Amino acid sequence: MQPRPMVGTLDLFLRKLLSHSLLSTDDQAAIAALPHSRRRFDANDYILREGDQSDACPILLSGFAYRQKATEEGGRQIVALKIPGDALDFQSMYVRTIDHNLQALTPVDLIIVALSDFEKLVRSRPAIARAVIVDILIEASIGREWLLNLGRRNALARLAHLLCEMHYRLLDTHAEGLDLRDVPMTQEQLADLLGLTPVHINRTLKELERRGAVARHGRGVRIGNIVALRALANFSDTYLHRNNHDG
Amino acid sequence: MQPRPMVGTLDLFLRKLLSHSLLSTDDQAAIAALPHSRRRFDANDYILREGDQSDACPILLSGFAYRQKATEEGGRQIVALKIPGDALDFQSMYVRTIDHNLQALTPVDLIIVALSDFEKLVRSRPAIARAVIVDILIEASIGREWLLNLGRRNALARLAHLLCEMHYRLLDTHAEGLDLRDVPMTQEQLADLLGLTPVHINRTLKELERRGAVARHGRGVRIGNIVALRALANFSDTYLHRNNHDG
């Protein structure tokens, strides 16, 4: 039986790690005891920029954020989506320069842990080091599924797949509250996530609504029928590695 | 000054790690001393399958391999490409089940290291542990660039970008020999890499040839003009994190 996480600012982050890794009470306490500050960003603010070097490990406390890259021609692609509880930049512990942009999708609250403090933690606690790697590997696995999504699914399945993924990822850290009441992205952002155009997102959303998979009210979009969505996307959650425990 | 790698079966793997991480002579010796066996696969053979659990860490000695996922509808997407010197499955040290298929692109020679031996090595040598993580992170960075490629570049730029990437990745481990003399993939495999169809790859290859970026003879394709390719793809190699040393 997994020890219960303690309550505190870093609680959500802890819960995220516990969703895929086992940590002793001591390890959990060490995480909860990390010195940290808080920082708020508005929607669309840059949190980190390509080319930067970072000395902080930001953790998403509330709101959504995403990683983004752009072509010279102005095409923009969102390459990862982060939800509350997610650490946003483990990479800077290991690699000098940041290779993508990190942006706030909604207004966000961040916890900022000094990279040096986090490094110390990881060096002294193997189970935490391991949890960090598992976290990195799961993000990479999600990236591979996105490649399949962009390369081989049509607009309808692509959008349905994304909605399914968000649904299940939110389940893991927020067992009780905060589900996908309202999709927090504009149609333009959905387009940048899925390699489509805003106009086509609009048409596809309308089609999802027509099929009863999604409900809309004003600008809001919410999941209407997860079973229908799963069917449309042929969604399987194995790539999310939920319940990796004892692996 | 980086100590010279020692010569042996694991030499190429060592050189790959040294291309992005610093390792002491002791660390290098410990890697070279890893007990291992060899295994050969034919082109198209599966090396690992989705759902498997692996107790070995395969390292690519010669030939090319790729990670692949498929949709229920039969769409196939190659989500990573591995070249000689690349370790093919660090992930199984940390995560229970494999979430994609690993297949030989050409006939390949693998070095098989027992996962338990590799884990021991990583536990006792922090610099090696770090190098493994950097390796994982660089693969993830490549995945993000591929997402941009699939989502926001047209067929011509997409193909040009892939060829540029292969060119520079091969430079890193094979400073002297083995460059991209002949692209080792069929047009069908290129299609699966780029989210296109074989027919369209054919047309695009023809266009690249017309522009002098690529040379062809019989079935063979080779890079004719890397400068032209870079221009077509707007290629920048920062995402490959070459020379990450002292990071």
Added chain:
DNA sequence: CGGTCTCTTGACCTCTGTCAAGTAGAGTGG
């Protein structure tokens, strides 16, 4: 030297993009 697997090519189709104009929410200030 026959068989098989790629590659080529042309005709045609369709999904998604482009352009442009109009509508409707959400926030602001009066």
Added chain:
DNA sequence: CCACTCTACTTGACAGAGGTCAAGAGACCG
């Protein structure tokens, strides 16, 4: 509570990149 404004969303007409189908030509292999 009502303008006013800004942004996001809608919609239709049209365009175009890339997909599909199918047949034929080359390569490579035993």
